[in-house]
Amino acid sequence: MIREQGRSEGGCIEVITGGMFSGKSEELVRRLRRALIGRQRVQVFHIATDTRCGEGDVLRTRDNRSLSAVTVTSSDEMRQKLSLGVEVVGIDEAQFFDGGLVELVTELADLGVRVIVAGLDLDFRRRPFGPIPELMAIAEYVDKMHAVCMRCGGPAQYSLRIAAGEQQVLVGDVESYEARCRRCYASSAEAGEASGIGSRQEPAR
Numbered sequence: 001m002i003r004e005q006g007r008s009e010g011g012c013i014e015v016i017t018g019g020m021f022s023g024k025s026e027e028l029v030r031r032l033r034r035a036l037i038g039r040q041r042v043q044v045f046h047i048a049t050d051t052r053c054g055e056g057d058v059l060r061t062r063d064n065r066s067l068s069a070v071t072v073t074s075s076d077e078m079r080q081k082l083s084l085g086v087e088v089v090g091i092d093e094a095q096f097f098d099g100g101l102v103e104l105v106t107e108l109a110d111l112g113v114r115v116i117v118a119g120l121d122l123d124f125r126r127r128p129f130g131p132i133p134e135l136m137a138i139a140e141y142v143d144k145m146h147a148v149c150m151r152c153g154g155p156a157q158y159s160l161r162i163a164a165g166e167q168q169v170l171v172g173d174v175e176s177y178e179a180r181c182r183r184c185y186a187s188s189a190e191a192g193e194a195s196g197i198g199s200r201q202e203p204a205r
């Protein structure tokens, strides 16, 4: 359920999470735009490893909406670049941040800032990703978004990696990942289609 916070409600933490292609950034931008319309002081951050946007200090969504954003390399740098008197802080691709983000987000919310965090809950092996699980635990509001399974059309919560590679962080898009539901993710793993998953099915020597 999507909630809209009012100006008078004070600080809080909102997490928008789910798999790839589930519309997290679109939802983040939608909430931030509403805050801007409400004449609130808004600041948006994204991490430098997210090269998908490729536009420097702009947060661009798949549906081609954009907002100016501050690019940082760590939670410490984000702390230094916070504007005085900011009322709403948006953070995109938060799974790539270090653990210091949890502390920073808590501090901001305690100070009365509305913090909206978007990021992947799981990596391509379906393991909890970066600081997102902790952020989900401390947040007032969590919205878990679903993509459309590219095999059966059902609601998808997993990001299946179809490109080669074992590293957790592989910034990519439709050429590297596919949205899958639980059943279709499992059947791909069994068939050894997915990168890094099929190898688990091989008998041990």
Ligand SMILES: [Zn+2]
Residues within 6 Å of the ligand: 149, 150, 151, 152, 153, 154, 180, 181, 182, 183, 184, 185
């Ligand atoms: Zn499916």
